[in-house]
Amino acid sequence: MxxxxxxxxxxxxxxxxxxxKVGSTLCNRLSAQGNDVSVISGDRSEFNDLSPDFSGxxxxxxxxxxxxxxxxxxxxxxxxxxxxxxxxxxxMVAQLAKEFFHVPxxxxxxxxxxxNEVFKEFGLETICPTNLTVSTLCTALMxxxxxSISVGNHNILMYEVDVPKDLIGKRVSEIDFEDGxxxxxxxxxxxxxxxxxxxxxxxxxxxxxxxxxxxx
Numbered sequence: 001m002x003x004x005x006x007x008x009x010x011x012x013x014x015x016x017x018x019x020x021k022v023g024s025t026l027c028n029r030l031s032a033q034g035n036d037v038s039v040i041s042g043d044r045s046e047f048n049d050l051s052p053d054f055s056g057x058x059x060x061x062x063x064x065x066x067x068x069x070x071x072x073x074x075x076x077x078x079x080x081x082x083x084x085x086x087x088x089x090x091x092m093v094a095q096l097a098k099e100f101f102h103v104p105x106x107x108x109x110x111x112x113x114x115x116n117e118v119f120k121e122f123g124l125e126t127i128c129p130t131n132l133t134v135s136t137l138c139t140a141l142m143x144x145x146x147x148s149i150s151v152g153n154h155n156i157l158m159y160e161v162d163v164p165k166d167l168i169g170k171r172v173s174e175i176d177f178e179d180g181x182x183x184x185x186x187x188x189x190x191x192x193x194x195x196x197x198x199x200x201x202x203x204x205x206x207x208x209x210x211x212x213x214x215x216x
Contacts, residue, residue: 011035015077015103017063017093018084022109024049026083031056038072063093066100079105087115094124160187163207171200177211185210 012035016023019041028051031037037056040063041047047058061068063084074080080097082090090108097103110116110128119126167175172183185195189206 012078013073013076014038015040015069015072015074015080015097017080017082017090018109019043019046019049019058020083020085021049022083026081027056028054038077040068040072063089064096066096069093069096069101074101074103077103079103079107081107081109083109085111087111091115091119091122091124094119095122098122098124157213158184158210159213160208160210163203163205163209167203168205168207169202171202173200175203178213181211181213183209184212 014037016039019039027037027039031054040059059072080103082093094106094108097106107125110126185193187193187208
């Protein structure tokens with residue numbers, strides 16, 4: 001067993017589908033913890049992002065090919081994590097792992113929040129980066145005194161600005177923000193806060209814009 005931050009970890013055989021930024025980072029961390037890690041990618045160059053200390057296995061091929069999955073060790077893995085940038089690929093691989101190979105634990109990355117329900121209908125555990133980012137921003141936004149948070153390897157600045165007179169009466173969609181800026185909420189003159197996700201709010205007098213911006 002392996003101890004990290006006071007928690008016991010059992011050594012596991014883990015198959016990762018996708019070796020982009022998320023996949024390679026996951027592989028490096030799980031390998032460093034002492035797990036047996038195998039990763040599949042359809043792009044050989046993605047393996048270059050693996051750490052020199054990565055002690056696992058790499059398999060080049062299409063992850064929905066059962067022969068490729070077998071070569072990568074799916075028949076003996078304790079868990080499979082599908083983290084490609086293609087939601088449909090992640091769903092298909094997760095289904096194969098569940099229905100044909102009976103992998104005990106399966107996780108799938110879902111980039112499109114609208115597809116979350118589809119994955120759940122198949123009994124799959126999902127991780128949605130979009131929902132996680134929104135949730136993190138909302139939590140930080142409502143926490144008094146928050147000005148900077150981290151999401152993944154990125155720092156995000158949170159700040160408020162007074163609404164210029166020329167923006168009063170305009171819709172959010174009509175405002176030209178700087179590159180990297182996202183309007184996440186508006187604080188009204190009565191100190192209430194309205195979240196701006198997926199809305200086209202009309203700015204009124206006394207509003208203050210709460211903006212998130214990637215710092216790196």
